[in-house]
Amino acid sequence: MTIYIGTAGWSFPRDLDFPVEGSGLARYATRFDAVEINSSFYRPHQRKTYQRWAASTPPGFRFAVKVPRAITHERRLIAVDEPLARFLDETEGLGDKRGPLLIQLPPSLRFEAEPVKAFLKTWRAHGDAPTVLEPRHPSWFAPEAERLLARARIARVAADPAVVPAAAEPGGWSGLIYRRWHGAPTIYESAYTPAALEDAAARLRHEMTTADTWCIFDNTKFGAATRDGLALIERLRASASDAAI
Template sequence: MDVRIGTAGWSFPRALEMFPAEGTGLERYAAVFDCVEINSSFYRPHQRKTYERWAASTPENFRFAVKAPRTITHERRLAETGDLMARFLDETSGLGAKRGPLLIQLPSSLGFETGVVERFLADWRRRTQAATMLEPRHSTWFAPEAEALLASFDVARVAADPAIAPQAAEPGGSPSLVYRRWHGSPVIYESPYPPKVLDGLAARLAVEAGTADTWCVFDNTKFGMATSDALGLLERLGRRPG
């Protein structure tokens, strides 16, 4: 079973004893978890040498998921983004073999338009074969046509919590990758998940890992709940931190 569990960013409550006392924040985080989702790349670019430094400071089996810039998704809204794609892919290639899935999170106002999406994904796939997942937040993305188009380009659809529609809670698109992003519920980015919910999540992940590369990232980071939820999930899957 191969399930990667981590958080959005590598901040964590400093009082937790399972994290080493020495090292950078990333080094200490990577001593406990085997993956992280880089969200800061959504807001600003990072130099290739920065990604190289991050990769060099983590264990061999560690992986980084990276969020695509908002200039691609929110400003140009997937249209005429070739120059921005090229820059993002070149920068993140500094992670080398530790670059994991690339995340394309869309604004809630961006509905599914076949022509726009097909042109975007065709250009994306001309430039990279990296594992890719898309997190739509508009109801039009959960129709069969959208699902089929994502699958045709081997792009997975994120399974999100909270979900804007029942289908949004389940993985979609390409079956080669399961990527669950849990943002906290009932208060997004803040609330921890109850033990029974984590029990159910662990059971689902154990099954999904039998057929796909499987990730679960907690984004309820505001009060450190992402760390405790991720640690609780590790425990439920019978894995010791580190």
């Protein structure tokens, strides 16, 4: 199994040691093996744009892609065939570099079994893309929701900070693990402590023995995401070296 570490978007602080030549994405991809595309949530990208992004990264690089808000926030998972088909067609431009598709729900969207069943049926009718879902209403962390997600082969995101204690741990389908670290104590801003990153490394080392494992840092406002991601990679490399001795 594989661990993918990255950030939400590929911007990075100028004072860090990145190559000076090439596009921002190409430079980012010299230090990270994955990225989460968040701009797709706000606006569509042409298939050729995704193709260009894929071509600018090395073999083995992967893109997670956030599902458009038209599906999650405007239609609230109802009657989504048309925007879903368009989104999937566009992101096919990534080819085999397309990783998980991220469905992030609005905090106000409660779990209701029948609409969720209908949405999951629609989602899987459009293909078998690896998918993760980040619910943000406490009602989603119940056994029925977990069963529906597992049945549809959709992993539930482990988020930090967590809206309820269960949200901090992976759920749903166990074939994929996806952690999103938004920053604590201040969301999108705060850097993580060395102790928190060491704990994350230990968790990822264990989890990657059972499934492909992702950890995306979303504390991007002041550049902490890049620093935290690089620090986590170094911890994982150090532990791998120790294990080989």
